[in-house]
Amino acid sequence: MNILEDYKNLWVYIEVVDGKAKSVGLELLNPGRRLATINNEKLIAVVIGNDVYDIAKIAIAYGADEVILVEGLEYKEYSTDGYANVLEKLVAKYKPSTLLIGATNNGRDVAPRLSCRIKTGLTADCTGIDIDEESGNVAWTRPAFGGNLMATILCPNTRPQIGTVRPGVFKKIEPDFTREAKISREKIHTPKEEIRTKLIECIKETSGELVNLEEAKIIVSGGRGLGKAENFSLIREFAEVLGASVGSSRAAVDAGWISHINQVGQTGKTVQPKIYIACGISGAVQHLAGMNSSDIIIAINKDEDAPIFNVANYGIVGNLFEVLPVLIEEFKKIKNDK
């Protein structure tokens, strides 16, 4: 059992992909600041990669009080073994009280490996983080049962408290690139033979449409109401006119009309665009869990009782095959007038 008092400061892990910081890491510096302030702690960003000094500076611009930077050729690509090793060594040396990790696929790959190794509690895929008033512990809130139930979890007796937090839940602060802060370099080497997985190939989606749903400003999503795969072209056309990303409900993915990479919802992506347009999506609770924190939700569905209308700011009860072509034409006109 570790001594709780020895553990101090709140860490945010900044995931780097293709030389860029994933948005979620920068987002987490925002609630991280709030929690650190309540507990009178420092907000520290952790950056791992190869040639990622610039990312450390970006983390400072987004609010980190300090950055711990670990660089090495072996960290150019993510690997479970390499990254878990670095985080384990850093935690052992610095003893943070709390570690926030973005709930990306890699974040959810490394976090359980790390928490299990150091035998502490991990809360998955949180949509809310706060400080429990009674105990001062982090109160992690997360959906379970396919989004039907929310649970608030504490990790009272072990440190650090670790949670993965969904992308798109928190907003980044306005960056201040004049901010300065300490960047501590740590030399941690992971021998080649200890990294047991090898990335052979990376295949980015080639369909031409934007699929970076977590960072999209506008998303047009299609569901079962489209009826068949070919009709997704209507969604793609609308998305293209709006400069939007294409999303989908699970039903459309299950039907094989579109890739799982486009799926929004409990077992897909959580998104928080400025505008989310749901076309032919009834709004099962699993889907709502992935998109109901969008700023503006527009729903088009022929069933007046569809639950999607409960969360929609604007809804059209009607046939999407009649509504969408007119919307596409009108938005084209608006675009051309600009």
Added chain:
Amino acid sequence: MNILVCVKQVPDTTEIKIDPITNTLIRAGVPSIVNPFDAYALDLAVRIKETNGGLITVLSMGPEQAKAALKECLSVGADKAILVSDRAFGGSDTLATSYILSTTIKAIENKTEKFDLILCGKQAIDGDTGQVGPEIAEHLGYAQVTYAEDITVDGKIVRVTRENDDRHEIIETQIPAVITVIKTAYEPKYATIRSKMAANRVQIPTMTSGDLDIDLERAGLKGSPTKVKKTFTPQLKKSGIIIKGETGSESALKLISLLSDARLI
């Protein structure tokens, strides 16, 4: 290939409704199913066995009723099934659960032979954590690959197609490895009446803490570093403006004028 697939019996969360008066989950009458992602993992195991030969064991931790889920697995291609069950395991979080499962895996391996591959679903649809698979890998000290869409095995080399946020990756590792599986492109095999009847006749063995080299301080509520403080049902925001009873083009134009009034366009 000696393959283990970890499965969990879960309530079908797509069938769960919220009681509008008490605002709580209505669990009564909700069917219990094999966690869908575990079913995909088992299906991949069957496909690996078809090309490489071998034996598939399914392991579940849970109450006696979970044997129904294990029988379902036997009816679609698993060769052996084992339940690990003990009252001392109740209330386990993911760290405790993965500890119990890894201890059980070691006990099974001691009696038979080592597993080359251990497959799990990427997450269970009730807890939705996705942590038990990687934690089993850590307890056993094995390599892991998560979010696998497809797996092929060539000798000791395991090649995984992995989904990663906005891309796919091809990852290579060696056996032994733990791999967690998402929905695959394959249509999982169905049980036949014959395979169901055969599965029903199987006596599935139950292992308890007495069969394991286990520290019970690390199991159940006691062994769980995370504690549930409270649960509640999510609140949805209020309804907005609904346009209905108009033609497609009228409602589209109305929407545009509303969006324009709200300065959204």
